[in-house]
Amino acid sequence: GSSGSSGKNYDLSDLPGPPSKPQVTDVTKNSVTLSWQPGTPGTLPASAYIIEAFSQSVSNSWQTVANHVKTTLYTVRGLRPNTIYLFMVRAINPQGLSDPSPMSDPVRTQDSGPSSG
Incomplete structure (x- = not known):
């Protein structure tokens, strides 16, 4: 652990809060549709979202599976069939x-x- 105060100082309240837990609304063999709720906006509201996915077998x-997502509903494509995935969302401003x-279920x-x- 390093507790040095190096780099630029910025107020964490400038950053958007984490979105809510992603809910899985639709699943096919190659895609999963996720929906979530925005977190607290911070100084500036979130301009987009990033979706990350994790699968032990992959x-x-x-892995970042989607960038610049403008809505709170998104279908992640290009997934492997019969594979367990976990998803999480980050907000960008x-x-x-x-x-x-x-993490999603x-x-x-x-x-x-x-x-x-």
Whole structure:
């Protein structure tokens, strides 16, 4: 841990607050639709959102799957079938990035195999 006060000083209240926990509204084998609520605006309201996704079977780190999202409803595409993902959202304003939202519930994309029934 480093407690040095290096770099520029800025007031954290300038940054937007973290959005709410993303809710999963639709799932297909290649996409997941998320919706969330904006957090506290800070000095300037959020101008866009970033969506990050994590899947142990894809990568050991969070991947940014969407930039410059202007709405609080977004469909993340290009996902792998039959894979568990976690999602989180960050708000952006001219001052910088907010803290991440709470993680979404784990969501498994649909299997690409033949559907029975």
